[in-house]
Amino acid sequence: MSLRTLKIISILVTVIAAVVIWQGSTFRQYGDQSGYQPIQPINFSHKIHAGDNKINCLYCHSAADKSRVAGIPTAESCMNCHNQVKPDSPEILKVVKAIKDDKPIEWVKVNDVPDHVVFNHSRHVNAGINCNSCHGDVETMEKVSQFSTFSMGSCVSCHRSHREVILDSSGRPQISAEKTKKRLMASTDCAVCHH
């Protein structure tokens, strides 16, 4: 190996080491997709809908309190409002066209977990966990991106928090502020998510 090659290699190693030491915490773990912001077929803004117009998450993602999945709204449910609201917008016309052509809209999945993980939305929503805790401030996002890492660590840290689901004065479930010694509401059994 020539001296020149050795020089180049040593400079490279030094630079990489410096970057790792300086910004190590921001390096991603394997499989961490947070920040993923794919291009969607329709330029839909959560900021306008959930933020400015304060539409409840469950209006569109109506399966979230009943099912494993939160559910993506059907084209027809978009048109519930958009028959009246901005019916001529080029983005809405895409929805109209989808219905007319009988071709469902192919949204790109933003939040995903591996196939060996089962996540149930309904249990979390019914336990009083805010959508924001995992999905971030969607109401401020013009274009939705992945907020959490959705790594096993992020799930388990909550499940290990030794907090109980209690009902508040209006009968809605809430996560208690204090830790409890009582039986955990959130299990850390592997089979709860992996089966």
Next chain:
Amino acid sequence: MNGSKLWKQFMEADENGYPVVAGSPIKGVSRRAFLAALGYTAAGMTLISCRVPEQKIIPNLKQPPEQTPGVSNWYASTCGGCSAGCGTLVKVRDGRPIKLEGNPIHPVSQGGLCSVAHSLVFGLYDSERLRNPLINGEQAKWQDIDRQIIGKLGSSTQSGGRIRFLSNTIISPTSRRVIDKFLSKFEGGRHIVYEPISTSAIRIAHSRSHGRNVTPAFHFDKARLVVSFDADFLGTWISPVQFTRDYTKLRDLRNGQQEMSRHIQFESRMSLTGANADKRFKISSAEQAGALLLLLNILSKKGDQSEMANSTALQSPDLSPQMAKQIEECAGELLRRKGESLVVCGSNDPDTQQIINAVNQTLSNYGSTIDIDSPSRQDGANDKDFAELVGEMNNGEVDALFMLGVNPAYDYHQSQAFAEGLKKVPLKVSFSSQMDETASLADIICPDHHSLESWNDAEAQTGTFSFHQPTIAPLFGTRAYQESLMRWTGDDRSYYDLLRSDWESTLFEKQTKYKKFDDFWDRSLHDGVYVEERTGQVGSAEFKTEGLSAAADRIRSKVNGGFSLELYQKPSIRDGKFASSPWLQELPDPISKTSWDNYACVSPQTAAKLNLAEGQIVKLGKETKTLELPVMIQPGQSDNSVAVALGYGRTKAGKAGTGVGANAFPLVEFADGSFRYQTTNLSITSTPDKVEFAKTQITDSAYERPLIEMYTLADYISGIHDNEHKDPEKLFDEHDYPEHKWGMAVDLSSCTGCNACVLSCQAENNIPVVGKDEIRSQRDLHWLRIDRYYKEEAGGIRTDFQPIPCMQCDNASCESVCPVLATVHSSEGLNMQVYNRCVGTRYCANNCPYKVRRFNWFEYPHDDPVANLALNPDVTVRSRGVMEKCTFCVQRIEEKKILARNENRPIKDGEIQTACQQSCPADAIVFGDLKDLKSRVSENKKSGRNYALLQDLNLKPAVTYLAKVKNDGGEKHGES
């Protein structure tokens, strides 16, 4: 450079004499530059591909109101497997059916299902199904089909309209009306019902003895003593799920009852039913006739029908004194149970069945355990009609033949004659959805929907109407055969409309409960079944003794010699219709524990006498017909008989079924108006060839280990079973179960070993099929298996069945050896297997004394997009190198736990049912929470019969067994 000549052929020397490659393939690019470019491209491609794989979510355009994404809906329907008409609940997830379960309120199946029913899901997503109608093998449009057929039918009316509609048993009254209406348009139209394995002799015998051409309803739930001659009513005979449920109801000791029904079986081969009998006698089919005659003779002499005995003057032919004594004892027992006994026979000889009818008549069983007034409709085949049809076809007397659900080119004993005759039929139309042996001979194929895609009704038992409702829109370009028939007679309605209007005009008119038809329809559809209100008793049919002595004479006059041959059905493959399902092919036979094959069963004594080894190929010969099959040495088989399973040797049954086993249908005989599955004068010649069976269990004996605990009924009542099982010393700390502790109790007294649970588990848990070779290497993947043990006893061979799921041990031996913590104990008592952690050391499997762990030796392909629709989305599809095992259906536990928590209530007992438990026709498996002391499983485990398998190992399994109890008929200790 001095190289050899050969070297010089490839290399040239440069100016310095060094060898260089003769001419670069790419001009102007050096080798070095090319490799560099290749390297950069590879690096670049790798970098580019380091991004999130794009996944699509495609929501509906319009949400069906009843559907929530990710939540399963259940629809009540009817199984379309065989003609038994069991009630099903179909689990539909996101618009696709993924699992069939039993409908508990259905009066026929009462919540049970058999293995064939579970395989229907596989059949629905079979990508080998026909996707379009075909004319002469060419893809066609429905309009062209209709035009052609209507045209040809029109021209056939000139020659008398000799139209034949050939079908299997159709239990749908509305479909029968559609067919009748279609045929009524033609002068010579006839409907012929054909079943390759028919029970037509029962109907012929009843028309002789009672003047009614019906199969009566057999009530095993009222029979305190069942005597069966070769009838495999728990495995394959008429309606096995219904009979199993009824039969086990009277043998269930878990509800505190102190008596159970008794079952005596006389049979030549070892059947599933015989294996469950309290007393089983080996009797060859040749001896059977004599035994029956003797039985009738004794009964009618001793009973109050002495006049019948005299008038028929039935003398019994020669029988071995031993068998005569046994028949005499059996007759004595039957007389003590008059009116609450049931004698059944699997023979398809009308004369034999007539004797059986007389036996049941002398025992006054008609009206109590046998109902001839509201008969079963589960088999309506007429063998004689079919034999005549083949004759007509060969004489060129048939203008058009429509074939539905039949495959005589494979399963008729003279299939060649059928095929020849078919050539002479000008118009041959098949409704088959598979390109099977018969469909490939048809001119026009109009594929019918799969039963999970179609509307229909079913009347399995007179007055019990159930529904088929579509659970998915047709996947392919198929059309309901009823609609096809309607189109050809100018009816443009859909079959659904017709079904509705038919129900309105027939059943709705007769009932009084509902004022509005819509309410009646919706309720019936919701329940999946409608039971007609009974309008008084029909007058009981008179028993006629005429012809009885003639029948007896005919039986007596039969000359027997050589080996007798017994052709039987396996509970999974049946008549071969479902041979294309790999699930059913791989499901081991409950008795021989062999999959992917049929064979010639011979007794160990015969094998020794003829010097045959297991797997040795023999030639079975009967007159001019021969059949080559491997030998299976089958304990319990009668010595001078050979048993061979039908339904194998298909030549056009898709990837899975083609060429599996050998076709034994040519050995079926036709005599006296019915097909015969028992013949005599069989010759056996051995050959030097040998094959290896694909067996899932290779030892037949439990070797005196206490794996199966058994008591006689007398001992059970006297409380002998109540010996405390002492717990061994505690070595480990007990687990803490804060909320639930799941457990299971399997009642070995109820379990018949039918295998329905194994297939239910396979369908639920996405278990792949491994194939014959892998089974031979003991690499089967079934999470649940049923062990079968033989035990030599004084009175013959005893057979025991034991379902073995993962035992979910408290002191699990698997957990302590896993180096990567891929199998750990849950807070609810489960041994969890974490696929994503498993590295495949297989230590756990080696350390499991129950051998319930399964290893994925290969990546089983999931590249068929249609077949993949059958996968359960709640269960991970495992990949290669991963250990797997029964999870107690943890996905079902989680689903119900979440539901209960969301509704803020505790889980109800019985709310969570494992897949095996749900479909068990015998209700042998009980699952539940052991922390709930009032749960059914806790109650079961309190029984003195409760014991753990391999208790001495102190593994504390959560699955325990309730010891088997046999009804010894009152004798204390030691069965004779």
